[in-house]
Amino acid sequence: MKLRFGLFLGLLIIITQVSAQFAPPAGQEGSSAISADSSCFVAWAISCSIERGYVNISEPKFEYSGTPFASYGSAEDAVGKADGQVVSLGDGGVAILEFDPPIANGDSWDFVVFENALNDVFLELAFVEVSSDGVNYFRFPAVSLTQTEEQIAGFGEIDATKINNLAGKYRAPYGTPFDLDDLEDNPLLDKNNVKFVKIIDVVGSIDPQFATYDSQGNIVNDPFPTPFHSSGFDLDAVGVINNSLNTNISDDRISYINIYPNPVSNILNISGLSSVSNVQIFNILGDLVLETNSIGNNIDVSTLLSGVYILKITSNFRVRQVTKIIIENN
Ligand SMILES: [Ca+2]
């Protein structure tokens, strides 16, 4: 009897593991869903730009409300706190959100993407990428284990436990969290200085002509077509959990940087920088007044008027030091 029970238990564990690979819907045990009202958020996107996709990429001449592109909402709807106001991306549409201060890689989840799903199963998905420089983007390793034999219809259903590292996994007002630790290290990405998040609608068609693929080569199957002005991923907001202000960025090199003299006249000395660094000086209005790339040593500030300035040193896309300096030129 005990043996049988053990077998039963073992089988149950195996079945559970096979059928529930990833976190379940909001409210269920083990869910990673985070409410828009959670106190974990320290910031939200400060700007957003949108490149809309078709309302139906397989019929690019088809128009809804006089346009072949998604038209619901506007880019501003993705700025600030999640509020249920969304911008629709359309098939393959793209949103780029900007963060200041930048997102950083703190403990566990670092930022959260909000969509407007009405329930736990009508899910519209998007790939998520991040960038430190606005040029080189790195995609979270998305996984979609949804079957790929049958197209999920326009109002079809998806099982959240088959989805990972894709935005849109949870019903509103819950968001899908992302952990920068899930990205492989790359010299072109500073995980403690993520200024941009890119959201890319997955399209969702299983027709190879229009399909997109997850990190394992699976077609991502999601509701398609959705030939309306609100086609594709409906982006509400991106909330920040960890940024450069609330996260201790350990970098022992900082302590070796020495900036002197301060106050300074004519020549500012910077010592302790081991690699080529970008040095920027801003006036108190935030305008960039001097920029140079150097390996430490001397910065000529003789052209600047006397006053208070902010000195910012960056190397390898990481801000090494921000210091107030006083310039006293005659
Ligand atoms: Ca993290």
Ligand SMILES: [Ca+2]
């Ligand atoms: Ca919104």
